[in-house]
Amino acid sequence: MNRRQTIPKELRYTFNDFDRDFPNDDACLEQIKEQRFQGGITACEKCERPRKHYRVKGRTAYACETCGNHIYPLAGTIFEKSSTSLRIWFHAMYLMGSTRCGISAKQIQRETGVTYKTAWRMFTQIRKLMHEDVRLGGAESSGVEMDEMYHGGRRKNESGRMLRGNRGHLTTVMGVVERKGRIVARVAPELTITATNALVKEYVLPKTMIFTDEAGSYSSLQHIEMMDYEHRRINHSQKVYVAGEVHTNTIEGFWSLVKRGIGGVYHSVSAKYLQGYLDEYSFRYNRRDSGNLIFSALLEQVSEMASRRPALEA
Numbered sequence: 001m002n003r004r005q006t007i008p009k010e011l012r013y014t015f016n017d018f019d020r021d022f023p024n025d026d027a028c029l030e031q032i033k034e035q036r037f038q039g040g041i042t043a044c045e046k047c048e049r050p051r052k053h054y055r056v057k058g059r060t061a062y063a064c065e066t067c068g069n070h071i072y073p074l075a076g077t078i079f080e081k082s083s084t085s086l087r088i089w090f091h092a093m094y095l096m097g098s099t100r101c102g103i104s105a106k107q108i109q110r111e112t113g114v115t116y117k118t119a120w121r122m123f124t125q126i127r128k129l130m131h132e133d134v135r136l137g138g139a140e141s142s143g144v145e146m147d148e149m150y151h152g153g154r155r156k157n158e159s160g161r162m163l164r165g166n167r168g169h170l171t172t173v174m175g176v177v178e179r180k181g182r183i184v185a186r187v188a189p190e191l192t193i194t195a196t197n198a199l200v201k202e203y204v205l206p207k208t209m210i211f212t213d214e215a216g217s218y219s220s221l222q223h224i225e226m227m228d229y230e231h232r233r234i235n236h237s238q239k240v241y242v243a244g245e246v247h248t249n250t251i252e253g254f255w256s257l258v259k260r261g262i263g264g265v266y267h268s269v270s271a272k273y274l275q276g277y278l279d280e281y282s283f284r285y286n287r288r289d290s291g292n293l294i295f296s297a298l299l300e301q302v303s304e305m306a307s308r309r310p311a312l313e314a
């Protein structure tokens with residue numbers, strides 16, 4: 001079945017739409033300028049008053065028509081120091097945002113015609129746009145599920161027991177997900193009570209109901225100061241997987257998506273790039289109801305991320 005046909009019309013954004021909206025570098029620069037200066041650049045900080053600005057030919061700059069002061073809308077963005085055309089960047093973002101299960105740097109190279117090195121660089125930078133710090137749950141929510149995943153190598157030892165922590169070449173990933181909501185997944189340096197509690201405090205709102213399995217690293221969630229979490233555990237070792245609302249099926253579903261993705265699109269992912277991969281999957285998961293409008297979300301992230309950085313000198 002062609003999945004594209006299942007995307008509602010208002011959530012579709014085809015390559016033709018993209019091509020019409022962004023035919024060249026100038027159109028892309030205009031877009032970034034509009035995002036960062038809503039309604040255009042209307043004031044000059046040097047003249048300290050409202051001024052018209054015009055586009056400087058051959059540069060990614062706009063200049064004050066009175067004093068000539070330059071404004072660079074790309075300053076602080078992932079495009080700032082790149083010699084690759086803005087249109088190609090946008091194209092790569094379109095590709096990464098419009099396929100359901102991700103696209104590799106190799107595919108970006110093929111589709112855009114850049115070198116593999118450039119494709120890889122764009123790929124990792126675009127993934128940075130997908131790194132989100134969200135806070136989940138809250139007293140009014142239906143709770144969050146928390147669980148860990150092991151990446152790389154064998155997951156069980158000879159006696160069939162699950163290995164804990166980063167033993168051997170396994171990397172641990174911790175995840176928190178809202179039921180019918182958003183997810184956060186982070187590579188965890190270690191699987192201890194301290195590390196787990198720190199992650200929960202950072203990403204889960206106070207008074208949230210947290211569902212986990214019986215692993216020891218979750219044993220002190222309800223004692224985290226000031227957070228007033230409630231905690232329910234499911235006893236996987238007793239082969240119980242669902243007891244009423246107490247289960248971790250949502251997050252386990254996400255882990256299988258991630259594992260299928262690593263096997264299918266990327267073949268393998270080294271520990272170094274695992275966080276980027278998780279960010280990409282989470283970003284897409286958190287927008288699973290927005291059809292292929294993920295490209296617009298990525299565009300918004302460009303200015304969002306740049307505004308979080310200290311202002312750069314032009």
Ligand SMILES: [Zn+2]
Binds near residue numbers: 044048
């Ligand atoms: Zn001026």
